[in-house]
């Protein structure tokens with residue numbers, strides 16, 4: 001069996017986690033304003049507690065590797081009403097590499113030595129087009 005090595009360590013594929021760009025919105029319209037903020041909820045599952053993620057390892061954007069992290073809420077909330085508390089984090093749109101016409105966004109982060117990965121749809125709108133929900 002061939003082992004893939006990355007940066008001197010065996011490659012372990014990221015653990016998929018569920019994320020929700022703009023909780024409460026399905027199409028996730030985001031105005032492409034450089035100073036804008038994109039809210040992304042990290043959704044809990046029986047095997048994933050977002051509070052165990054080190055916020056400063058979170059990257060989010062077109063490829064998921066963009067250093068756009070701003071902050072996470074201090075208090076978790078249950079955004080998808082499944083009884084498990086989720087964590088809302090904020091990212092700087094200008095650093096996401098996302099542009100008008102992009103339809104998906106990715107997120108990576110670390111829990112200890114485990115890499116997590118999530119993706120969601122996004123609808124990047126021109127700056128003169130205020131989005132509906």
Ligand SMILES: [Ca+2]
Nearest residue numbers: 021022023025
């Ligand atoms: Ca959403």
Ligand SMILES: [Ca+2]
Nearest residue numbers: 078080082084
């Ligand atoms: Ca939840």
